[in-house]
Amino acid sequence: MGRFLAGRVLGALGVVIASSxxxxxxxxxxxxDPISVLLEQETDPVVKEAFRRLYGLDQxxxxxxxxxxxxxxxxxxxxxxxxxxxxxxxxxxxxxxxxT
Numbered sequence: 001m002g003r004f005l006a007g008r009v010l011g012a013l014g015v016v017i018a019s020s021x022x023x024x025x026x027x028x029x030x031x032x033d034p035i036s037v038l039l040e041q042e043t044d045p046v047v048k049e050a051f052r053r054l055y056g057l058d059q060x061x062x063x064x065x066x067x068x069x070x071x072x073x074x075x076x077x078x079x080x081x082x083x084x085x086x087x088x089x090x091x092x093x094x095x096x097x098x099x100t
Contacts, residue, residue, distance in 0.1 A: 020072070024065050038081050 035051045052058045056067055071078065077087035 020069060021065065024068060025061075028061060028064075034081060 034055070035048050035057065039048060039051065049058070056064055059067070075088065077091070079085065080087050080090060083090070
């Protein structure tokens with residue numbers, strides 16, 4: 001029974017990890033640059049590079065994934081690029097609205 005349960009837990013963990021990698025890569029493969037969305041097109045390239053460093057977009061994709069996964073596990077979903085408020089607050093507000 002214990003081996004069966006351990007196998008199921010490990011299998012589920014593998015699915016969660018694989019799914020998180022697929023989601024992360026899907027977001028990275030979307031055409032366009034998040035910094036270009038955040039800033040105006042005429043923004044100085046030095047400023048754009050500073051924002052890339054700030055958000056960790058200058059790191060290799062593997063490093064970005066592990067930083068993202070660690071933050072996700074700890075409950076830190078980051079700040080919205082549009083509203084500059086914590087994403088978890090926006091998710092909670094929408095969840096409350098659906099539950100009422």
